[in-house]
Amino acid sequence: MDLGLERLRNMIIDMGKLSDNTVSTAIDAYVQGKDMRDRIYGWSEELRMLQDEVSELAVELLARYQPVATDLRFIKSCMEIAYGFSRFGRYAHDISDVFGIFGDLSSCDKSSIKEAGEHTKSMIHLGIKAFNERDVELANKVRKMDDIVDSIYLSFVKRAAQGSGTDLKCTVSGTLILRYLERIADHATYVGESVLYITTGERSPRK
């Protein structure tokens, strides 16, 4: 069974790297106005397939070996994390869609998005690192950073609701992207919480 667990681990790590890359590329593409849609779509699809593979391997390990304790929690978490990573792919896909829908957005103020993007990127990094090293401290950090991303999103939306300046295109696209970033951030915290669950068996309360 140890071989199976190792394989599972490696698959998660690969998914982590890929989803990290995908999200970063999507954010950078938007900020810089580049069209990376084909790439992003491809990676998102790959992430979805990897998630299926993880699921299958996890179920096989459960059926064959009836694992308990840490092993059991690890397998359960891997399934949840894999889902989270596939979601990253999906949202990255959606972020690149914005480019297609709205066309040229070079005139918009992308500072909030840039800020949120940086936070989100590092949250993903930290989450993956926490999983690799089973570091509960890092997992907690991720949770705190989620609050920041949430507040950026909320303030942007509030400003947009008050109708201050710029054109509709920028507001709507910005809202959409920040919404996606906020969701990615949430999933990154779930990854962190899974690390907590693996090591201590406790679950933190959902927000």
Next chain:
Amino acid sequence: MSSSGLRRLKGRLAYGLGLLCVLVAIVPLASILFEVVKNGISAIGIEFLTSPPGVFDKPGGGIATAIQGTLILVGLTCLIGIPIGLLSGVFLAEFGNNRFGRTIRFLNDVLTEFPSIVIGILAYSILVVSIGSYSAIAGAVALSIIMLPIVTRTTEESIKIVPSSIRDAAMALGIRRWRATLSVVLTTARSGVITGILLSVSRIAGETAPLLLTVLGTQFFFSGLNQPLDALPLRIYRNASLPYTFARQQGWGAALVLIILVLGLNVGVRLATRGRYSTGRSRM
């Protein structure tokens, strides 16, 4: 010759040698049976089996007294020997794991090897002298002393063979120890115990020496516990040394009856214990 050929030859030689030894061992038994049947069969008849001995030098008469005597002796002996032997065997098996038990066991084993004539003398000096005459009871006592250690030993061994899981199961049901031993362990050891009793009965049915000193032998039917009694081995002994042909023939007949009795006992109980009393085998 090749080595495998040599080995095969050795194998066959060993087999042949073994077979020869077995035949040599069986031959005396076979020849005895043959002789007894050959010489004794002619004496068997209704009169022979149902009438008391007649006059020595004329034909007529039989061994009915001896048959009755042997049966009575065996019965009395069992009455004395079996209960004491059983309980001793049970006692040694359950409580004999100490110095005391080991001593008793040793003495018991010594008693099995005791010369039966010595036991006869013992019974004579105690019972015959005090009662005043040769008596059936003295004979029964002497024979039971011979029977006792055999029954004790085989009972103890049979009980020890009963697996401890049976005992555990009985105790775990909350059954008192003595009840568990008697009702569960002893019944499980049934076939071994019965075989032991059977062995000892066959032995005592044919013992002659102690009978010479205790019951003496007589021409009359049973007339009381304190009176002499006739018995098959005594009849055989008496008749074989007489110069008259038909007396000797009667002796052979008595020997045949005795052998049939003993063999019959063996076969009969063996058949009976095969069915109900065997410990059985489970089909797993």
Next chain:
Amino acid sequence: MEKFKVWTEKLNAWFGENHALRDVSINVKENDVTAIIGPSGCGKSTFIRCLNRMHELVPGARSTGRVFLDASDIYAKSVDPVTIRRRVGMVFQKPNPFPTMSVYDNVAAGLKLNGLRNREKLDRAVKRSLELAFLWDEVKLDLDKPGTSLSGGQQQRLCIARALAVEPEVILMDEPCSALDPVATAKIEELIASLKTQYTVVIVTHNMQQAARVSDNTAFLYLGQLIEYGATTQLFENPKEELTERYITGKFG
């Protein structure tokens, strides 16, 4: 508040010089199945044999500490061990029906040998016990066949019926399925689940999956000491002690 049926207080047991159990204190809840797990030689069988005072039957064995059955110490001076054994029944690893007895006699043995002679009452008790042991339908036409003519799984159910016939309150099982095939094992596990409504069951097993399937609470013993004791789901999902974690994930044992 759940009631405890049996609890031990600092139970220690020896086989001669061998200190087999050290200060074991466990509370067994009423009408629950409690499993005792641990590697070979950890004292599991010794422990349950102390619960029905069978341990003391081994020459050279002794124990200290208290064991309570319904709030009275079964090791008190005035207590007759035989009455305890009627209230706390036991089923052993290898099925051991009495070889010279029929199915009927086997089940009735505990009652008959304690003095019950009434044929009707015996018949009822035998039927009831065999039904509880999920064996009635299979043997009801063959009650006079020897106990040993049944298959292994049936024999074990026969032993369970025999133990149930004396109407105990607690049933101890010492690795009851280890000599059986998976189908027979499954039948016995089903049986255990149905028994717990009326009885308190303590089962020793070296098979952790079985403990996880069958029990409500699990105790882990190692080298004679109680390492951890808790609800089965909690112990198997998130054990508190590292030793427990290592044992149940198969790192040793």
